[in-house]
Amino acid sequence: MLISYTAKEKDILARIMRAEALNEGDLGMLMVGDVVLNRAIVGCYTFKNVNTIYDVVYQPNQFVGVNSSLFQATPTTLEKNLADRVLRGEYYYPATNALWFYAPAKNQDCQLNWYSQPLAGKYQNHCFYKPEAGSCAEIYDK
Secondary structure: OOOOOOHHHHHHHHHHHHHHHHHHHHHHHHHHHHHHHHHHHOOOHHHOOOOOHHHHHOOOOOOHHHHOHHHHOOOOHHHHHHHHHHHOOOOOOOOOOOOEEEOOOOOOOOOOEEOOEEEEEEEOOEEEEOOOOOOOHHHHOO
16 A cells, blocks of 8 residues: 555545546546555655645646546446555556646647656556656655
């Protein structure tokens, strides 16, 4: 286990994974979960004071999915199982060390840098970004 969490936080994780990446299948949802956990683990950038899943998901202006009906609804058994996998420490490239992701406009490529952070890679319609080497050591030591 990478972090401590409550049953409510596991539920929140499953819901944000669904709200942000349902159309990208299980793997897309797992990658969103990886980013959420990474943010709870690190003590850098704007994530210095967010140490729980709850804090990460509800940090202002971070996840548009919190305003979605997909987030408000109860997660399915499948989504809870995906959250369990993330909480057990399963990581998937390019989200392995990522702290950020976004979906570019249709027919647009990922920016090479986003908020001054390098592109880690793309999965379907999400671009993932990791911190510069030498910063956020916790993300590379997990």
